[in-house]
Amino acid sequence: TNTLTILGIESSCDDTAAAIVRHAPGTEPRILANIVYGQAELHADFGGVVPEIAARAHAEKVDLAVEAALSEAGLGLRECDGIAVTAGPGLIGGVLSGVMHAKGLAAATGLPLVGVNHLAGHALTPRLVGTAPYPYLMLLVSGGHCQFLIVEGPESFVRLGGTIDDAPGGAFDKTARLLGLPQPGGPHVEAEAAKGDPDRFAFPRPLLDRPGADMSFSGLKTALMRARDGCVARSGGITAQERADLCAGFQAAMRDVLAEKARRAIALCAERGTVPTLLAVAGGVAANLELRSALERVCAQAGLAFTAPPLRLCTDNAAMIAWAGIERMRAGARDDWTLSARPRWPL
Numbered sequence: 001t002n003t004l005t006i007l008g009i010e011s012s013c014d015d016t017a018a019a020i021v022r023h024a025p026g027t028e029p030r031i032l033a034n035i036v037y038g039q040a041e042l043h044a045d046f047g048g049v050v051p052e053i054a055a056r057a058h059a060e061k062v063d064l065a066v067e068a069a070l071s072e073a074g075l076g077l078r079e080c081d082g083i084a085v086t087a088g089p090g091l092i093g094g095v096l097s098g099v100m101h102a103k104g105l106a107a108a109t110g111l112p113l114v115g116v117n118h119l120a121g122h123a124l125t126p127r128l129v130g131t132a133p134y135p136y137l138m139l140l141v142s143g144g145h146c147q148f149l150i151v152e153g154p155e156s157f158v159r160l161g162g163t164i165d166d167a168p169g170g171a172f173d174k175t176a177r178l179l180g181l182p183q184p185g186g187p188h189v190e191a192e193a194a195k196g197d198p199d200r201f202a203f204p205r206p207l208l209d210r211p212g213a214d215m216s217f218s219g220l221k222t223a224l225m226r227a228r229d230g231c232v233a234r235s236g237g238i239t240a241q242e243r244a245d246l247c248a249g250f251q252a253a254m255r256d257v258l259a260e261k262a263r264r265a266i267a268l269c270a271e272r273g274t275v276p277t278l279l280a281v282a283g284g285v286a287a288n289l290e291l292r293s294a295l296e297r298v299c300a301q302a303g304l305a306f307t308a309p310p311l312r313l314c315t316d317n318a319a320m321i322a323w324a325g326i327e328r329m330r331a332g333a334r335d336d337w338t339l340s341a342r343p344r345w346p347l
């Protein structure tokens with residue numbers, strides 16, 4: 001048969017993940033196992049991911065994650081049809097752990113090996129969880145990335161625009177740090193924002209005066225810092241209400257910029273003669289409900305469907321890597337022991 005059962009391995013940032021996905025043509029893919037070992041507590045004291053610590057934790061955990069995935073799926077490795085592994089972009093120590101482990105498993109079993117671009121994993125996730133016919137429009141928005149893509153095929157992406165400085169998730173994390181909230185900051189900033197007034201402090205809407213889908217978020221960080229320092233200068237600290245209002249203002253600016261740029265990305269598709277029927281969002285920031293509903297409104301106005309994968313598949317995971325591996329293998333892709341780990345790897 002043409003059924004493929006693929007082991008996926010992901011270790012490019014601060015999650016060590018292994019998953020098994022099975023797919024028969026014409027049916028929906030099935031996630032047989034999806035193991036994610038996070039490292040948040042290892043990095044908690046440092047206010048961000050420490051590459052050395054991440055690399056060591058990946059090296060210690062990657063084989064355990066694979067074993068846990070196989071046992072959850074009730075499969076032996078030899079019952080799989082191939083191994084897919086994130087080969088970049090990401091923190092090189094972690095990517096290397098995954099790639100070397102995958103090569104070892106492939107060498108020991110003779111199973112085919114495919115390297116997967118982490119961003120392609122996120123970008124193909126809508127097809128793992130439902131029907132997303134090519135081409136579709138994608139907003140990839142995570143801790144380190146922000147871009148609009150036309151996804152034309154498993155190895156064919158057109159970048160319409162992206163951030164020229166910070167990524168939204170990183171900006172959420174920085175905001176949390178500046179306001180004394182825990183990491184990763186996104187969910188905490190969102191929770192605070194729900195209690196706040198978005199209009200109390202002025203936040204810019206960067207790059208909306210420029211055409212195209214490029215974005216900039218570093219100005220939001222600066223605005224937040226300045227507003228916070230203003231509060232501190234006035235009263236020696238910030239009150240709970242000020243903190244909530246700062247979060248609300250920051251999140252509203254983020255939402256407005258991403259929604260307007262989504263409108264522009266849809267227009268850019270039309271200019272290129274591509275007619276996508278769907279806008280999908282993925283990456284950790286896709287968890288943000290304010291953002292989701294703003295994008296939903298944009299899509300409703302433009303006559304596009306909107307989809308966001310379930311949360312555990314929006315954030316870093318290996319099921320998306322296994323799925324991207326399935327799509328690549330079906331397209332005839334194979335890698336061998338020369339597969340290298342790439343810290344930078346644009347789509």
Ligand code: KG4
Pocket residue numbers: 013141142143144145168169170172173184185186187190283284285286287288289314315316
């Ligand atoms: O995709 P992801 O798990 O990791 C990569 O960056 O590849 O995304 C993590 C990012 C973090 O910066 C986190 O703060 C952000 O996603 N995030 C959120 C929310 N949940 C997670 N940002 C805003 N609102 C949220 N609810």
Ligand code: ZN
Pocket residue numbers: 118122142283315316
């Ligand atoms: Zn990611």
